Amino acid sequence: MTTPKPRVAIYPGSFDPLTSGHVDIIERGSRIFDQIIVSILSNVEKTPLFSEKERIEIIRDVFKGRGNVQVETFHGLLVDYAQQKQASVIVRGLRAVSDFEYEFQMALMNRHLAPGIETVFMMPAEQYTYISSRLIKEVFMLGGEITGLVPPLVEQKLRAKQKAKKK
Numbered sequence: 001m002t003t004p005k006p007r008v009a010i011y012p013g014s015f016d017p018l019t020s021g022h023v024d025i026i027e028r029g030s031r032i033f034d035q036i037i038v039s040i041l042s043n044v045e046k047t048p049l050f051s052e053k054e055r056i057e058i059i060r061d062v063f064k065g066r067g068n069v070q071v072e073t074f075h076g077l078l079v080d081y082a083q084q085k086q087a088s089v090i091v092r093g094l095r096a097v098s099d100f101e102y103e104f105q106m107a108l109m110n111r112h113l114a115p116g117i118e119t120v121f122m123m124p125a126e127q128y129t130y131i132s133s134r135l136i137k138e139v140f141m142l143g144g145e146i147t148g149l150v151p152p153l154v155e156q157k158l159r160a161k162q163k164a165k166k167k
């Protein structure tokens with residue numbers, strides 16, 4: 001008898017920065033799949049708040065106790081990268097109906113490109129459904145309270161960025 005192949009999932013995104021919504025999805029994914037690779041999309045056009053290196057370090061630190069959560073960056077076509085990693089699943093989070101249209105289109109395009117890869121949608125706990133990285137950055141920069149909406153390490157790093165900017 002052959003042992004079944006480990007089921008590897010890719011969770012792609014920009015994670016600029018990691019939020020409690022992302023953490024929720026990663027935890028759910030890590031309970032279902034043998035391995036989940038949090039894959040940070042290198043985007044040369046966007047100027048991120050956190051560098052790729054900083055984002056990797058944050059996610060690795062938050063999940064240091066979870067052996068089956070890995071963190072990497074990637075560029076190019078997601079399905080090519082997934083195949084390279086021998087991943088059979090792409091995990092995406094769904095917050096609201098507003099996510100649906102874009103996600104639906106992407107999932108079907110990825111299926112067209114790579115029929116062997118399945119996109120799996122997961123819903124976070126209700127209290128995280130309104131969180132996005134963009135909104136966190138906006139609220140934080142305007143002095144709003146974000147405790148609990150991001151991991152404590154992210155809040156700490158945001159404060160450090162703010163301090164550096166003021167100097």
Ligand SMILES: Nc1ncnc2c1ncn2[C@@H]1O[C@H](COP(=O)(O)OP(=O)(O)OP(=O)(O)O)[C@@H](O)[C@H]1O
Pocket residue numbers: 012013014015016019020021022025091092093094095099123124128129130131132133134135
């Ligand atoms: N609060 C959340 N709950 C569940 N899924 C989420 C949440 N935030 C993001 N996701 C999902 O995580 C994946 C990566 O998203 P991404 O890195 O774009 O995060 P984002 O918060 O949407 O950031 P941005 O505001 O920069 O678009 C996507 O599948 C997205 O739907």
Ligand SMILES: [Mg+2]
Pocket residue numbers: 132
């Ligand atoms: Mg987004």
